Amino acid sequence: MGLSRTGFDAGDLPGGPAANIAAGHNLDEDGTLTVSRGWAVGRGDRPGGGLVSSVAEQLRWARFHLGDGRTEGSAGVLPAERLLRMRQPTVELRGSALGDAFGICWFLREVDGVATAGHGGSTNGQFAELLIVPERDFAVVVLSNSAPNSILFNQAVVRRVLETGPGLVDRDPEPLPYDPARAPEIVGRYDNDAIAVVIAADATGLTLEVGIKPEIRAGSEGEMPADYPPESIGLLPGDGDEYIVTSGGLRGQRGFFTRDTTGTVVAVDLAGRLFGRVAP
Numbered sequence: 001m002g003l004s005r006t007g008f009d010a011g012d013l014p015g016g017p018a019a020n021i022a023a024g025h026n027l028d029e030d031g032t033l034t035v036s037r038g039w040a041v042g043r044g045d046r047p048g049g050g051l052v053s054s055v056a057e058q059l060r061w062a063r064f065h066l067g068d069g070r071t072e073g074s075a076g077v078l079p080a081e082r083l084l085r086m087r088q089p090t091v092e093l094r095g096s097a098l099g100d101a102f103g104i105c106w107f108l109r110e111v112d113g114v115a116t117a118g119h120g121g122s123t124n125g126q127f128a129e130l131l132i133v134p135e136r137d138f139a140v141v142v143l144s145n146s147a148p149n150s151i152l153f154n155q156a157v158v159r160r161v162l163e164t165g166p167g168l169v170d171r172d173p174e175p176l177p178y179d180p181a182r183a184p185e186i187v188g189r190y191d192n193d194a195i196a197v198v199i200a201a202d203a204t205g206l207t208l209e210v211g212i213k214p215e216i217r218a219g220s221e222g223e224m225p226a227d228y229p230p231e232s233i234g235l236l237p238g239d240g241d242e243y244i245v246t247s248g249g250l251r252g253q254r255g256f257f258t259r260d261t262t263g264t265v266v267a268v269d270l271a272g273r274l275f276g277r278v279a280p
Contacts, residue, residue: 001064001071006053008046021052024125025146026226033146036125037223049123055141062132062139065117087117087134095242095256098272112168120154124225129154136166147226148249155252172252175234175244178205182235186257190268190275197268197275200230208233208245210270241265 007013013021024036041050053061064071065086069078089101089108099107099118106117111133118131127150132139140161144150162168183201190197194216198209211227231248235241241257258267258274267276 001060001077003053003057003060006051006057006061008050008052013052022126022143022145024123026125027146027148036147036225038124041123045123049121049126051121053128053143055143058128058130058141058143059139062130062141066132066134066137066139087115093272095236095254095269096272097244097252097254111162111170114166114168122151122225124223127151127154129158131158131162133162133166133168138166140165148228151249151253152251172244173236173254175236175246176240178234182240186265186268187280188265188277189279190277192273192275195273195275197270198230199233199268206233206235206243207231208250208270210250 005013025033026036028034041048043050064077065083067083068076068080069083070076086104087106087108088103090103092101093099093107099109101108103117105119107119108115108117110116114133114135116131116133118129120127120129122128125145125147127144127147129142130139140158142154142157144153146153159170162170180201180203183206186206187199187201190199191213194213196211196213198211200207200209207230209228209230212224217224228248228250231250232246233243234246235243236254241259243255243257245251245253253271255269255271257265258269260266265277267274269275
């Protein structure tokens with residue numbers, strides 16, 4: 001496909017390890033930006049944040065998926081029906097900012113009544129977002145390199161481009177007013193193998209904090225991304241078990257709470273990852 005500046009290792013790119021790659025940045029506790037050392041991830045994490053590429057080459061990739069499976073000078077890479085099949089739902093997604101459903105390697109969602117397909121990625125200080133609008137023959141790619149606000153930046157750029165290009169308006173849902181009586185059933189600590197999520201409450205509202213477990217940081221041989229401090233969340237209309245982050249670097253992220261057969265909240269979803277409740 002001619003993606004000569006795309007690969008999983010700097011040695012694969014023109015110029016080798018000295019290739020001209022934008023450095024990621026993280027915000028220190030004192031508010032200064034520092035260069036993040038090392039963007040590479042393990043083989044198992046490469047689909048979510050291990051690819052090195054450029055805006056131009058990601059647009060070339062998007063153009064291929066908006067086409068008929070052929071590239072310039074090629075008899076065909078994939079049959080057109082296979083490309084279309086990738087954009088058909090395989091499973092629905094509940095309460096997720098990632099999309100309404102998942103296809104084959106695409107997150108699928110409707111924006112202003114029009115079907116889109118996209119996928120993002122992130123690693124230490126690096127963030128990417130790719131979105132295509134097949135029926136408008138349109139695509140947008142954003143790459144940014146400054147945590148923790150790059151997610152917000154990418155989202156703002158994508159929304160602005162959608163509005164000024166194909167004329168699609170993308171807005172976050174409005175949360176319900178804070179109800180302190182509901183807080184006790186969801187506050188607590190939730191975790192998975194590497195990350196902990198803490199949901200807390202006070203008289204003014206709910207907050208969500210995300211951090212890499214200390215033992216994971218201590219055992220890592222390389223630099224790891226910074227944690228996210230407590231940020232405001234609000235419950236969404238409906239069954240009351242979906243929420244949205246309303247402030248900070250994760251603003252706009254959506255998720256939901258899972259209950260057991262007794263109605264007790266036992267897990268929370270964030271960015272497509274499930275965190276089990278380990279403490280009230």
